[in-house]
Amino acid sequence: MITGVTGDSNYEKAYLRGATRAIHARKPSNLNELEMFCKEEWSKIPSATIQTLIRSYRKRLEAVISAKGGSTKY
Numbered sequence: 111m112i113t114g115v116t117g118d119s120n121y122e123k124a125y126l127r128g129a130t131r132a133i134h135a136r137k138p139s140n141l142n143e144l145e146m147f148c149k150e151e152w153s154k155i156p157s158a159t160i161q162t163l164i165r166s167y168r169k170r171l172e173a174v175i176s177a178k179g180g181s182t183k184y
Contacts, residue, residue, distance in 0.1 A: 122163065125155055 129151040138144040173182040 125159070129154075 129148070132151050133144070133147045136143075136147050138147050170182070176182075
């Protein structure tokens with residue numbers, strides 16, 4: 111479980127960072143293990159979190175477009 115992610119925080123980066131650490135800690139020894147570990151970590155993301163990301167996606171894309179690819183709060 112990833113903690114410390116609230117409000118408009120960058121969920122993707124937080125989950126990616128946590129998943130990357132978890133996968134690294136498992137020390138995959140080949141590409142098949144890496145793929146399996148990635149899928150297992152992905153499946154641990156709560157569906158409510160995925161729904162939040164989906165609902166906020168349009169707003170985040172509009173922010174990137176408005177910033178012409180520059181920095182946004184996302």
